[in-house]
Amino acid sequence: MSDSIDTILQESYPDQVLIDDYAREAAKIVGSENVSINQADLLSTCRDYWPVNSIWMLEGAVPALPQLVTWPRSTAEVSKLLALANDKKIPVIPYGEGSGTLGGVIPLRGGIMLDLKKMNRIRSLDEENLMATVESGLNGALYEEQLNRAGYTGGHFPQSLRCSSVGGWLACRAAGQFSTRYGKIEDITVSLEAVLPNGTIFSGRSVPRTATGPRIDHLFLGSEGTLGVITSATLRIWPLPEKRYLASYTFERLEDALETIRLFMQAGTRPAVVRLYDAQETGNHFPELGNKRCVLILLIEGNTEIVEAEAAVIKKYVLARKATDTGPEHVENWLEKRFNISVASVLFQKGAVLDTIEVCTNWHNAHSTYLAMQKALLAVEGTLLASGHYSHVYPEGAALYMTTVGFPGDDKVNFYKNIWQAAMEACLAEGAAISHHHGIGLHRGLWMADEHGTGLLVLRRIKKALDPHGIMNPGKLGLEEARKWQK
């Protein structure tokens, strides 16, 4: 390329002769219109929404470049494309909508971006068993829209709904904002269809449960493109809810609110949305409530009688803790603004570095992990703000979502690494899990050994068995070293 675009993390490229051969043979599989070495396509698929990519973008750099983009239209085409790449030992990175936040799609070693956006159909809608079989390249909001038009919901609403794909949800074990009622993506998934690096296609059975050994298809949930390519999934769907109940309460102390949530979750209620903000985030997101108290917002939906019963049970627990009822309007505000994260664009332009770090705690360490991570983040030179909220709750614990903003001066990437190092060390010291739903990608791979212990060796053996040539999304999920980033 004659342009002045740095490729900061590029480790290597396969020989161009191999790529040229691949392009010719791939064109026979998918048609020449579905194979591209167009510079615009290479530049556009080389990144996701990892904040470090934004730092580099402002400097006119990209993380790394692929050598070819291809768009399969069917599982059979994916199979042939993968077998061909496997034969030539060319890296392949599955690509959906590029909404990941940890650098999971960066083509560190060049190769092929397998863009799944042309696999975007709902193959079947099973209204008797309430299941939809959907291809992995379909945009999340458009999936939900098609279900809504038929009278159903998919129950999965990540903040990235409008900019993520079904395959992306599956590949990173996503969680939606309504997950306490509908479940995380692994709860919603009945079965998967995936293609192994050697082209083997397999499908799980779309039955509620099996006791026929480990579910091989579910192995792909959270595999982040390192084991093969998810091509479709059969997902649970629900009739559109009859009733929706909104409520919000404020608490003087975060730990009182956490205890309240523990009690109503362990009593058996399953509100769709349970979000508890610390005082700082309450002030940021709900300025009308001030920044002295912590707000809990609740959304319950579904069958009318069940909703009313759950609302009554939850209210009993909440009021027993001397919470203040602040009405439904704050939840309505949240519903309206929940997809607006324009602040990131604005702050990056002002020289800030910001990120969100989500971890998973049990109830016994839910509050202490928050305190420890906040303290660690604030101790990093340049940090201006470290706040948190809890957003996905279980009878056993909750997801904690820390937000941090800093103005580090020139060395923004080093600052980014420092805040993550501080946050992950604090999280691990408290016994929390290093990720709840954003996944691992490139960056969080640095702590996979700490997270898994010997479990990582098992994962690496599975990877070696399924992908002996290591073509699938190399350098990710902590399965092998990402040399330039780990340096």
Add this chain to the structure above:
Amino acid sequence: MAEVNKEQLLNCALCPNMCRCECPVVQVLGREATAPAGKARLALMLEQGHLAWNEEILEAVSNCLGCRGCATLCPFPELNLGDELLNTRLKSKEAGIGLPACNPYLGTLKKFGSPYGQKTGTWPAANKGAEVLLFAGCTSTANNPASIGAACHLLDKAGVTFQLIDEDCCGYPAAVWGDEDLARQLAAENKRKMTESGASLLVTNCPECWLTFTEHYPEWNQEIPIQIIDGPSYYLQLIREGRLELKENELTAVSYHDPCIWARVAKKVTEPREILRAIPGLNIEEPYSSGEATRCCGGGSMFQLSFPQTAAAVARRRLAEFPKDTAIVTACPFCREGLLQEGRPVLELVELLAISVK
């Protein structure tokens, strides 16, 4: 030349692009380079000087219909990505880069004053000096001259004395294809003819012409010294004044397709529906997306000429949103052209009015 607003490009390029589900181009092409932020990032790299112009980059940043679907979900109220991309493309000419798909049409536009070639058709005798000037537009002239006849019939029925002029293309095609000099020349010529016409009210049935007259002519220092009114508003005014009386026609059920520019820029979503409701015996069934949330027909930014396959794919996607058994009514010659492709009855609003007027 209008400058690229780098701050707005950055807003888009750094944003997670929650709008991409409303970008019809990326949804039908599946190319990341045509997603709103994909295009914004390429435009930004050009603006930063890190990327040099070539045909591949120009083709990618040209892949915007200007439909402002992304704007319906955009958190930045000042951001108009279509305009930023258009201003970006204007710089390609300086770099000596043009799109092969557009160059023949630019040549035709220069030669005939219309991207469709030699103008044909006969119009009613000119009423030089008439107060109302009807601007026919080159797309209606080329693809559906009957709609101009219908407009003339309506104006006659309403007792409006009007004139047509030997108009040139409004210039919008030249601008979207990166030739601002030609766009300005066409604008200057139209302004001269309109000024000399002596008219005081300019009526246009084409939303792209309306947008060009109202937004781009002032940017090009060619502001027209005549009041400009969109077709739907003008015909509704005539109905409200009792100058057009309407009767039943053979159609019983219609669905109105909101053209993007009328709906999202001019905010004309109630006017056409009020017109439809004024026609006796007509049921109105809305498509899935309507009003300001309408979805593009594929005809924006001259895609039917420069990217015909994309235009057709976007139109098919939109057609799937309509009830099965209605006639589609719209108020834009590009929308009519796009929505015709599956053989459904599609009428322009003026054509429906012409068969409904007493």
